[in-house]
Amino acid sequence: MDRLIEKLALLLICLLSFSGADSFAAPVAAFLIAVTVSALVQVIGDSRVKAVMLAGCAGLCAVLPEMFFMLPLLLYDALWEKKWWLVLTGLGVLGSVAEMKAAGLTAVCVECAVSVMLYMKVSKLEQTVDKLKDLRDEVTEKNMQLKVRNDAISRAQDSEIHIATLKERNRIAREIHDNVGHMLTRSLLQAGALMIINKDEAMREPLESLKGTLDTAMTSIRQSVHDLHDDSIDLKRSIEESIAAVDGRFTVKFDYDMDDRADGRVKLCILGVIKEGLSNAVKHSSGDRIGISVQEHPGFYRLVVEDNGVCSDIEETGIGLGNMRERAESLGGKISFTPSEKGFRIFMSIPKG
Numbered sequence: 001m002d003r004l005i006e007k008l009a010l011l012l013i014c015l016l017s018f019s020g021a022d023s024f025a026a027p028v029a030a031f032l033i034a035v036t037v038s039a040l041v042q043v044i045g046d047s048r049v050k051a052v053m054l055a056g057c058a059g060l061c062a063v064l065p066e067m068f069f070m071l072p073l074l075l076y077d078a079l080w081e082k083k084w085w086l087v088l089t090g091l092g093v094l095g096s097v098a099e100m101k102a103a104g105l106t107a108v109c110v111e112c113a114v115s116v117m118l119y120m121k122v123s124k125l126e127q128t129v130d131k132l133k134d135l136r137d138e139v140t141e142k143n144m145q146l147k148v149r150n151d152a153i154s155r156a157q158d159s160e161i162h163i164a165t166l167k168e169r170n171r172i173a174r175e176i177h178d179n180v181g182h183m184l185t186r187s188l189l190q191a192g193a194l195m196i197i198n199k200d201e202a203m204r205e206p207l208e209s210l211k212g213t214l215d216t217a218m219t220s221i222r223q224s225v226h227d228l229h230d231d232s233i234d235l236k237r238s239i240e241e242s243i244a245a246v247d248g249r250f251t252v253k254f255d256y257d258m259d260d261r262a263d264g265r266v267k268l269c270i271l272g273v274i275k276e277g278l279s280n281a282v283k284h285s286s287g288d289r290i291g292i293s294v295q296e297h298p299g300f301y302r303l304v305v306e307d308n309g310v311c312s313d314i315e316e317t318g319i320g321l322g323n324m325r326e327r328a329e330s331l332g333g334k335i336s337f338t339p340s341e342k343g344f345r346i347f348m349s350i351p352k353g
Contacts, residue, residue, distance in 0.1 A: 007038060007073065007076060007077075010072055010073045010076055010111070010114070010115060010118070014031070014034075014069055014070050014072055014073055014111060026066045029066070030066035030067040030069065030070055031070065033057060033067065033070075034057060034067065034070035034073050034074060035073075037053050037054065037057040037074070037077075038073055038074070038076075038077050040053060041053060041054060041077045041081070042077070047081065050077075050081055051081065054074055054077060054078050054081070057074055058071065058074050071111075071112060072111035072112050072114065072115045073115070075112055075115045075116070076115040076118065076119055079115070079116065079119040080119065080123075180221055181218070181221055181222070184214060184217055184218045184221060185218070187214050188211065188214045188215065188218065191207060191210050191211040191214055192211065194207055195207045195208065195211065233264055233267045233268065233271075234260070235258065235260065235262070235267045235270065235271060235294075236256050236258075236260075238271050239254065239256070239270075239271065239274055239292065239294070240254065242271070242274060242275050242278060243278070243292070246278055246281075246282060246290070247282045249288055250281065250282070250287075250288055250289065250290050250307075251288060251289050251290070252289075252290045252291075252292065253289070253290070253291045253292070254292050255291075255292070255293040255294070255295075256294045257294070257295050257296060258294050258295065258296040258301065259296055262296070262301065265330075265331060266301055266331060266350055269327045269328065269330070269331055269333070269350065270294060270301065270303050270348075270350075272323070272324070272327050273303060273305070273324045273327060273328070273335070273346065273348055274292060274294075274303070274305060276320045276323060276324050277292075277305035277324075277346050278290065278305070279320070280320055280344075281305075281307045281309070281344070284309070284344075285307045285308075285309030285343075285344065286309040286310055287307045287308035287309030287310075287343055288308065289307060289308045290305070290306070290307045291304070291305070291306050291307070292304070292305050298352075299351065299352055300333075300349050300350060300351045300352055301333075301349065301350045301352070302347075302348070302349050303346070303347070303348040303349075303350075304345065304346065304347055304348075305345070305346040306343055306344065306345040306346065307343045307344055308342065308343040309343050309344060310341055310343070321337060324346070324348075328348050328350065331350050331351075332350070332351050333348060333349055333350035333351065334348070334349055335347065335348040335349075336348075
């Protein structure tokens, strides 16, 4: 836009140079030719075509002396093309300088100087705008990088808080189990002993009531400890830690979609089977890829562990496969081991409830 405004200003200045012209047709022709070439130079992309057009238009001065008064406009375009010397072809009009008025020649020289100054001003302005755009883009990129870092820091802090919370729950569960649980167990034994040695019928009912209360408290404590222990197991994180310890020759793909509120026994069963499956793959598989999928469905939990090693047959005589089967069956689940030429696959399903 700035270039267009500057060119319009130059056009007005060039028109003033025609004020002393003896005819009307030649100045109009020169004006139209120069304006057409200048417009085409600004919209055409091929630099060679633009150079030819500018040089040819300036060369018309030799046959159309009035074109000499439009040289400031052509010079302005040539400066933007970094080929100011193209307008030198317009010096062919110098052979008829004697026929031109001194005022007209002076005006053209002044206008050329104005063209150079306008070019320098606008080019510096455009350079400044480009620098500002680069600075804006750099600041935007830095802000995006800062946002990514802040998000990563926030996630890390959330993870640390979550881990600290789980550890505290574990500590509380241990404290309740080791201290309160043991004291309640001792109190129950003492109450039972008192009931056995008691000979006073009047004390029988209070002692039975005391034992019932202690039984209820013990049941409540056990349930609380069980709930705290279940909540303290971060299954996804534990699986990721197991994957991180796998031999580097394996690429592990992990897919997880399960509610963290699942029963602790289910979590421990899934984690135990995954650890055993990874250990077996590292020891026996000839492949280089392992896939782990943990999915929760409306009625059951599903686990798939598979690798791409060649496996034609298996014998369930080892301790590892037997342990996995016992884990699944203890929760009413089912587990199967499928060997094939494409790899070894463990499939386990555990019903809910």
